[in-house]
Amino acid sequence: xxxxxxxxxxxxxxxxxxxxxxxxxxxxxxxxxxxxxxxxxxxxxxxxxxxxxxxxxxxxxxxxxxxxxxxxxxxxxxxxxxxxxxxxxxxxxxxxxxxxxxxxxxxxxxxxxxxxxxxxxxxxxxxxxxxxxxxxxxxxxx
Amino acid sequence: xxxxxxxxxxxxxxxxxxxxxxxxxxxxxxxxxxxxxxxxxxxxxxxxxxxxxxxxxxxxxxxxxxxxxxxxxxxxxxxxxxxxxxxxxxxxxxxxxxxxxxxxxxxxxxxxxxxxxxxxxxxxxxxxxxxxxxxxxxxxxxxxxxxxxxxxxxxxxxxxxxxxxxxxxxxxxxxxxxxxxxxxxxxxxxxxxxxxxxxxxxxxxxxxxxxxxxxxxxxxxxxxxxxxxxxxxxxxxxxxxxxxxxxxxxxxxxxxxxxxxxxxxxxxxxxxxxxxxxxxxxxxxxxxxxxxxxxxxxxxxxxxxxxxxxxxxxxxxxxxxxxxxxxxxxxxxxxxxxxxxxxxxxxxxxxxxxxxxxxxxxxxxxxxxxxxxxxxxxxxxxxxxxxxxxxxxxxxxxxxxxxxxxxxxxxxxxxxxxxxxxxxxxxxxxxxxxxxxxxxxxxxxxxxxxxxxxxxxxxxxxxxxxxxxxxxxxxxxxxxxxxxxxxxxxxxxxxxxxxxxxxxxxxxxxxxxxxxxxxxxxxxxxxxxxxxxxxxxxxxxxxxxxxxxxxxxxxxxxxxxxxxxxxxxxxxxxxxxxxxxxxxxxxxxxxxxxxxxxxxxxxxxxxxxxxxxxxxxxxxxxxxxxxxxxxxxxxxxxxxxxxxxxxxxxxxxxxxx
Numbered sequence: 001x002x003x004x005x006x007x008x009x010x011x012x013x014x015x016x017x018x019x020x021x022x023x024x025x026x027x028x029x030x031x032x033x034x035x036x037x038x039x040x041x042x043x044x045x046x047x048x049x050x051x052x053x054x055x056x057x058x059x060x061x062x063x064x065x066x067x068x069x070x071x072x073x074x075x076x077x078x079x080x081x082x083x084x085x086x087x088x089x090x091x092x093x094x095x096x097x098x099x100x101x102x103x104x105x106x107x108x109x110x111x112x113x114x115x116x117x118x119x120x121x122x123x124x125x126x127x128x129x130x131x132x133x134x135x136x137x138x139x140x141x142x
Numbered sequence: 143x144x145x146x147x148x149x150x151x152x153x154x155x156x157x158x159x160x161x162x163x164x165x166x167x168x169x170x171x172x173x174x175x176x177x178x179x180x181x182x183x184x185x186x187x188x189x190x191x192x193x194x195x196x197x198x199x200x201x202x203x204x205x206x207x208x209x210x211x212x213x214x215x216x217x218x219x220x221x222x223x224x225x226x227x228x229x230x231x232x233x234x235x236x237x238x239x240x241x242x243x244x245x246x247x248x249x250x251x252x253x254x255x256x257x258x259x260x261x262x263x264x265x266x267x268x269x270x271x272x273x274x275x276x277x278x279x280x281x282x283x284x285x286x287x288x289x290x291x292x293x294x295x296x297x298x299x300x301x302x303x304x305x306x307x308x309x310x311x312x313x314x315x316x317x318x319x320x321x322x323x324x325x326x327x328x329x330x331x332x333x334x335x336x337x338x339x340x341x342x343x344x345x346x347x348x349x350x351x352x353x354x355x356x357x358x359x360x361x362x363x364x365x366x367x368x369x370x371x372x373x374x375x376x377x378x379x380x381x382x383x384x385x386x387x388x389x390x391x392x393x394x395x396x397x398x399x400x401x402x403x404x405x406x407x408x409x410x411x412x413x414x415x416x417x418x419x420x421x422x423x424x425x426x427x428x429x430x431x432x433x434x435x436x437x438x439x440x441x442x443x444x445x446x447x448x449x450x451x452x453x454x455x456x457x458x459x460x461x462x463x464x465x466x467x468x469x470x471x472x473x474x475x476x477x478x479x480x481x482x483x484x485x486x487x488x489x490x491x492x493x494x495x496x497x498x499x500x501x502x503x504x505x506x507x508x509x510x511x512x513x514x515x516x517x518x519x520x521x522x523x524x525x526x527x528x529x530x531x532x533x534x535x536x537x538x539x540x541x542x543x544x545x546x547x548x549x550x551x552x553x554x555x556x557x558x559x560x561x562x563x564x565x566x567x568x569x570x571x572x573x574x575x576x577x578x579x580x581x582x583x584x585x586x587x588x589x590x591x592x593x594x595x596x597x598x599x600x601x602x603x604x605x606x607x608x609x610x611x612x613x614x615x616x617x618x619x620x621x622x623x624x625x626x627x628x629x630x631x632x633x634x635x636x637x638x639x640x641x642x643x644x645x646x647x648x649x650x651x652x653x654x655x656x657x658x659x660x661x662x663x664x665x666x667x668x669x670x671x672x673x674x675x676x677x678x679x680x681x682x683x684x685x686x687x688x689x690x691x692x693x694x695x696x697x698x699x700x701x702x703x704x705x706x707x708x709x710x711x712x713x714x715x716x717x718x719x720x721x722x723x724x725x726x727x728x729x730x731x732x733x734x735x736x737x738x739x740x741x742x743x744x745x746x747x748x749x750x751x752x753x754x755x756x757x758x759x760x761x762x763x764x765x766x767x768x769x770x771x772x773x774x775x776x777x778x779x780x781x782x783x784x785x786x787x788x789x790x791x792x793x794x795x796x797x798x799x
Contacts, residue, residue, distance in 0.1 A: 077524030
């Protein structure tokens, strides 16, 4: 449980996802997003589609895509909730590297979904994303 | 008396007509010919073609079109440099003196730079002499006997411009119209002939034997030559000034049609709309940006709602089962144990207090988990906040979407309006406005110069005529001294007497004709307009056209329709009074006439112009069923203009009915 010794851990993404992010940053509002926002988006797409994919060893050789210090409390809460839901234990919340490892798997798993969603028509991302969220809201109400 | 009738018009390579023959029906009764067509289909170019053939001018052209050759533009554009093309307008007339064919031909040459110039301008009239067609020797003279060039505006009428022409008509132009149309020039010719005859009489005297007379005669000859030259120049200048005034009126009309004030309003609208669109566009972009970043911010709790709920359930279960470690301050316990002093003050070193020490040590062990408890509580708080946010997401999205939709709608509407305004502005040719203004200024300058010259010439002529009379008196006195020239003296006196009588007759005739023209104008005008708002039109002693209202001349404040009716009345009156038999061609005769007067015009056409061939060039909106039904008994022919937009050509075809 004493994992807090790792100070400001890094968060890694696959090379493929990194390339997707680079491409996304060429379009409109994506230019304004920070790396941690992009990472969170990928995690969400992975989680939404229930897809995880562990990072390869080659993915961790590069420097991290973002770090803990860039994440807000809210971001951490989201990642922890995912990790707790995934493992079914609250203890994982205290193991930040594990929380991030699970998040990295989801982000990696969400690569293709994100890619497809964004690059199908980057200009209409907001419209599509809003409609997706509304659909989820309506499902939640039913 | 039989009127002059246009039997046929041939247009070859003229404007949008490639090869067109319009042959009027001779068999049917009726005097009215209808040529119907939408704007831009070539009505005005038929009107232009008739004017061009008769007088070499095109009345109804846009100012920029004057620079274009009369031939078809596509044909000209296809010409290779240094080659030429021919444009012909031929009008076949049926006149009381037989058939005549007026043909005007331009040979248009394309120079090396691709620019056109008229290499040859021919006017020929063929006429039937006996059984043969022959070329008439003086075509301009023949045309002037059919219709003098200066009077063409009263026979070949541009309905759109008649108001302008009529508003600007000067009293001396009315006088001149009456003079010319009434053929009083015949009396003037007689006076001129008598003057010439006096010269002949005087030249019969052998001046070598009469040195006293010789000096006077030489002086008189010189003066007469000067006076004649100056009079010719004066006539020419006056004609040019008349033309220039008409052209100036046309330019004014063109400017009026461009409506500068309207353009300014449109420009203001355009600027306002562009500013509004800029602001709306910025608002739209900012809203989209905010929507995007809020979506990014709001999305997680919706997407991971299941995970949040499950985490909160786990935490809640742990809390209910008291499995969550209590919040204990580790440092505080460590301090108590280090000092071996319990919170109650008991010394932990003592044996009897060992149980307290043990309790503190157990609590310290638990405290190692108390950070985790903090984190879990914090996580619970964050997740609950996320759930609250999640509950508001669809509202927020709906608000954004509505607001963006509204901005977009307003933006689209503003863009649409801007496009309309820009189209309207685009239709205005600023170069055209500039060109018209320049042309107008040049015309005004030229008119000013010409009027100055006219004034000088008139003074010179009047002084010379006075001088001529003085010298003539001296001459006559000298001649009277010589008995041998008694017969010549008597003949000269007779000529003077005859000339004075002719002058009286001319003045009397002018008065009579003016009265008749006035009466006819009144008759026609009353038939066209039954309004009692103003007095019947009058032609005053100094040939001013007067329509009195409240004691003032209201001729320039008549409505468009009233002015047009006045113009038609005056034209018909002049025609009737003068006996000129030329056909009447009216382009857009009803364009400015209110519906309520249109049937009056139909009646007037039937009654006032029953003896003239009347060619009406009408738009579809003018030639309504009601109007057609009204004039149908007098309609000889009906034609329709067809236009091929791609080929930019038109053709006139006979109406199916």
